[in-house]
Amino acid sequence: MFSARLKETTINEIRTQDGKRLHSTATPRTRALLVGAEVESFRSPWKAEDSLRELALLADTAGLEVVGSIYQRLDQPYPKFFIGPGKVKELAALREQTGAGLIVFDDELSPGQTRNLEEELQVGVLDRTALILDIFAQHARTHEGRLQVELAQYQYLLPRLRRQWTHLERQAGTGGGTSSGGVVGLRGPGETQLEIDRRLIDRRIAWLKEQLADVHRHRELYRKRRRRSGVPVVALVGYTNAGKSTLLNALSGADVYAANQLFATLDPTTRQITLPGGQEVLLTDTVGFIQKLPTQLVAAFRATLEEIDEADLLLHVVDLTHPNAQEHAQTVEHTLKELGVARRPTLTVLNKVDLMAGVGAAEVGRIVADLGLPSDFVAVSAQRGWGLDALRTRIEETIATAMVPIEALIPYQRNDLVSLWHRRGVVEQEEYANDGTHILGRLPRELAPQYAQYQNSNR
Ligand SMILES: Nc1nc2c(ncn2[C@@H]2O[C@H](COP(=O)(O)OP(=O)(O)OP(=O)(O)O)[C@@H](O)[C@H]2O)c(=O)[nH]1
Ligand SMILES: [Mg+2]
Incomplete structure (x- = not known):
């Protein structure tokens, strides 16, 4: 019933029922114009042209046919139309x-700006956020992912409901009577209907928040168990299409969907991998980042954030071969900072080096320097499997630095602790003595208490 109600009140290109698409992509594909702006006061590292090229990819992924684009340089956005009246x-x-x-505007428009533009241009106006939401809706696979996308869509739609009524009022108004009479006459029921819709939404x-809270509680229990087990967690982060899922597959032998597509992954996938020293870690694939992704939208993807x-x-993971690799890297760093997770041990993985074959080392060095990332990196080709051993070793080394050094003499009847050490920690030296196994190495902090009674105090 809710869907039916919404359907009536919603302009054609925005709908949220059935497939939860924000706009129709039925053939023939809707012809779309793109509008970009380089706004001085936003201090974005992105050039309008590059950002528009990315928007065109988003539009294409969402099923639109791009038939043209324009952009403007501005000190700051105009309140009425975002772009200037001449534009x-x-x-x-x-x-x-x-x-x-x-x-389709490349920047997030206020509901008022969208309304003004639609009235002025007599055509539907969307922004980048709406496109991204649409793609999210297409790609969400899990129950939780779908709930999250629906929540984000309604939160986006709520402040924008009014313009859809303006739209209907105008249509009805031209249908009969004096134009002002038509509008005034309809305002009453329109407002009432709007209130009903708001309340339903x-x-x-x-309801969606309650459902999600349930899912989170459930996952928190699982996470607590996981934390106690001391298995380190390694998360793949990066710009969309950088190759995160391909790398997860290459390292774990998993078969996660990877495609030359923006936001191919929406639901995190976790796989266990074994490092060269025998240590087990969990590797998690996450939602890719993109510039101009409103933080509240990223925040909607709690599973990824957690x-x-x-x-x-x-x-x-950085796609080294992308012309905007630098902007991508900066966007990811910026998003991590906004999410409050910036100060986590991070290793940069430069991906797709197979496409750089024939490019001199000096040139690669220059590109890497331009990225403005820590010089500490591993170059790989997730697709060809190049550099993966080096990467595994680096993961092992980095994780080990966060562990506590321990020396212990473990009696033979507690061999389970010895094998646990091999799986979860780092064994630097191991000797079989008369009274047990003498080990020198490192263990995750969570596991150290189990070894306390066998520990030598001289270390
Ligand atoms: N040439 C080359 N292509 C790669 C490499 N790694 C990934 N790709 C391609 O890059 C595209 C994106 O790969 P994905 O693994 O889906 O990227 P992702 O980072 O998971 O992207 P999202 O889930 O959309 O954020 C796919 O077409 C991959 O085949 C690589 O090492 N070399
Ligand atoms: Mg992916």
Whole structure:
């Protein structure tokens, strides 16, 4: 019933029922115009052209046909249309010329700006956030992922409900009577309906939050167990399409969906891998980041955030071959900082080096220097399996530095502790003495208490 209600009140290109798509992508593909801006006051490292190229990929992933784009340099956005009034005229002309049925802004528009633009241009207007939400809706696979996307969609939709009514009012108003009479006459029921819709959506949001809280409680229990087990967690983070899932597959032999697509992964996947020294760690794939992704949207992906927050080590995967690799790396660092997880041990993984074959070492060195990342990195090709041994060794070394050094003499009847040490910790020296196994090495802090009674105090 809720869906049906919403359907009536929603303009064609925004719908949330059934497939939970924010706009229709049925064939023929909707022709879309893209609008970008390079806003001085935003201090983004991105050039408008590069950002627009990315928006075009997002539009394509969401099923739109891009028929043109314009951009403008601004000191700051104009309150009424975001872009300047002259640019709006230019946009109107371009829309005439291309017959575009939808305009997509690269920046988040306020509900008021969207309304003003739709009235002025007489065409549906979306922003980058709406496109990303649409792609999220297409790609969410798990129950939790779907709940999260639906919540994010309603939270996005709620402040924008009014314009859809304005839309309907106008249509009804032109249908009969004097234009002002039509609008005034409809305002009453329109407002009432709007209130009903708001209340329904509020209720749905509350329900979704409850469901998600349940999922989180459940996962927290699992996480507590995992923490107690002392198995280190390594999380793959990075820009969308950097190759995180491909790397997870290469390291773990898993078969996670990887594709040349933005936001192929929405639901974190965790696999156990064994490092060269025999130590087991959990490797987790997460949602990719993208510039101009509103933080509250990232925050909606709690499963991903919790994984990052739990991680003992982050592997920041960078597509070294992307022309905007530097902007990507900066965006990821910035997003991690915003999420409050920036100060975690991080190892940079430069991926897709197979595509750099033939590029001189000096050139690669320059690109790496330009990235502005710590010089501490491992270069790999997740696809070809190059550099993976070096990466495993580096993971092992980095995790070991966070462990506590321990020396212990473990009696033979507690051989289970010896094998646990091999699986969870680092064994530097091991000797079989008369009274037990003498081990020198490192263990995760959580496991140290189990060894306390066998510990030599001289270390
Ligand atoms: N040439 C080359 N292509 C790669 C490599 N690693 C990944 N790719 C390709 O890059 C694309 C993206 O890979 P994914 O593993 O899906 O990337 P991701 O980081 O998981 O992306 P999202 O889940 O969308 O955030 C796919 O087409 C991969 O085949 C590599 O080492 N070399
Ligand atoms: Mg992925």
